[in-house]
Amino acid sequence: MKLGREISGDGRFVRQPNRFTNRIEPDSPYPPGPGRYHLYASYACPWAQRSLIVRQLLGLEDIIGLTVVDPIRDDKGWRFTLSPGDRDPVTGASYLSELYHATDPEYFGRYTVPCIWDTQTERLVTNDYPQLTITLETAFAPWHAAGSPDLYPxxxxxxxxxxxxxxxxxxxxxxxxxxxxxxxxxxxxxxxxxxxxxxxxxxxxxxxxxxxxxxxxxxxxxxxxxxxxxxxxxxxxxxxxxxxxxxxxxxxxxxxxxxxxxxxxNTTDFDQIKRHYFITQTNVNPSQVVPVGPALDWDAPHGRG
Ligand SMILES: N[C@@H](CCC(=O)N[C@@H](CS)C(=O)NCC(=O)O)C(=O)O
Missing domain, CATH: 1.20.1050.10 (Glutathione S-transferase Yfyf (Class Pi); Chain A, domain 2)
Incomplete structure (x- = not known):
């Protein structure tokens, strides 16, 4: 993975800024609504899984579409090899990078998930992951399923x-x-x-x-x-x-x-998580060998009421 620009002179990792930060909000060029926006995410990625969890918790699956990328990136980044014909059904793209370049031909950073695509303007609206869950929790409130939790009261x-x-x-x-x-x-x-x-x-x-x-x-x-x-x-x-x-x-x-x-x-896939980090981050794990364990019992009673 291309981290060069994100390693500071003293060897510290300094994450790149999010490039696309438009907001989906009422009375804006990107008003919320059903069927218009599409989420790109990976089950492997912690920043993306936040949006996957919130989308399900709030019952927004029919309101905001979803394409899940292959947990293994190649040198051109995230691929749509989990979709039929290895192409994103919404845009026909083979790589997530195509959506970044369709939005900004000059884009040079990492092509990251999560991000939201606007099917009307055919551009990425946002890859601003901290704002994304808040947007689902607030701007999409009129479409929340009955009885869903208020995650941002x-x-x-x-x-x-x-x-x-x-x-x-x-x-x-x-x-x-x-x-x-x-x-x-x-x-x-x-x-x-x-x-x-x-x-x-x-x-x-x-x-x-x-x-x-x-x-x-x-x-x-x-x-x-x-x-x-x-x-x-x-x-x-x-x-x-x-x-x-x-x-x-x-x-x-x-x-x-x-x-x-x-x-x-439903959004926690330990196999995809492990394969993503251990196979894709060759700067940390050059052998790409994936550990077998650990054996953890996530279904054991939690006893918290
Ligand atoms: N958008 C943020 C956070 C999201 C993020 O880092 N996602 C990772 C997966 S966990 C990603 O898509 N990485 C693509 C890459 O490193 O090429 C960033 O630019 O650092």
Whole structure:
């Protein structure tokens, strides 16, 4: 993978900015509505799985289309080899990069999931993954299924935003900083931050069912996609190996509590996750050998009510 531009002079991984940041919102060039927008995602990717979970939790499957990319990227990036004829049924493209170049012929960064395509203008609207779940939770509210959870309730928005920022720096992106670091000290800084964050989360989830109390929110979705990958991938591949998720009783039970809900379970594919990281990230795993374990019982009773 092409990380060259994202490794700073001191060996630190600094993630590229999101290139497409238009918003789907009422009274804008991209108003929300059924059938117009199409999501491109990978089951392997934690940033993309957030949108997959939220789309299912809110019952938006018939409102926003979906194409899932092959978990294994080649040197031209994400491929549509899971779709009939190896082509995206919506655009006819073979590679996700074709959508990026159709939107901006000068685009030179990595071609990332998740992203949203507008079938009317035939352009990418956004690959701004932190905003994407919020958009599904707010702009698409008129199309949420009856009885679906309010993942971004007005009274908690400030707390959710603050928690999400803290999760990003402390764990969601910190595992990547540890894994992609080319400098011992920067790696140690990142890995220490990961485990300080997990220790604090363990304390919080010992007394709270979810991050913000009794109600499942957007923050839980963001934490879950990192926890699901922790023992199978980040522990070994990204060298986040001080402790395992399963060494934290409250966090491990919390992760199972979420996993056992259909929207989380249906979008968690451990095989695709492991094959993606271990085969595609040859900068970290040149042999491309995929580990067999770990054997984890995600279906064990969580005991959290
Ligand atoms: N959009 C963000 C985050 C999303 C992201 O990194 N997605 C990964 C998969 S987890 C991706 O699509 N990577 C493509 C690549 O590295 O070529 C970014 O630009 O870093």
């Amino acid at each position: 007005s009274r908690l928005r400030r707390d959710i935003d603050a928690m999400n920022d803290w999760l990003y720096g402390g764990i969601n992106n910190a595992v990547y900083e540890a894994g992609f670091s080319r400098n011992q000290q920067k790696y140690e800084d990142a890995v220490t931050r990961v485990f300080t964050t997990l220790d604090r989360l363990e304390e919080r989830l010992t007394t709270h069912r979810f991050l913000h109390g009794d109600q499942l929110t957007d923050s839980d979705v963001r934490l879950y996609t990192t926890l699901a990958r922790f023992d199978p991938v980040y522990y070994s591949h990204f060298k986040c190996s001080i402790r395992r998720l399963t060494d934290y009783p409250a966090l491990w039970a919390y992760a199972r509590d979420l996993y056992q809900r259909p929207a989380f379970h």
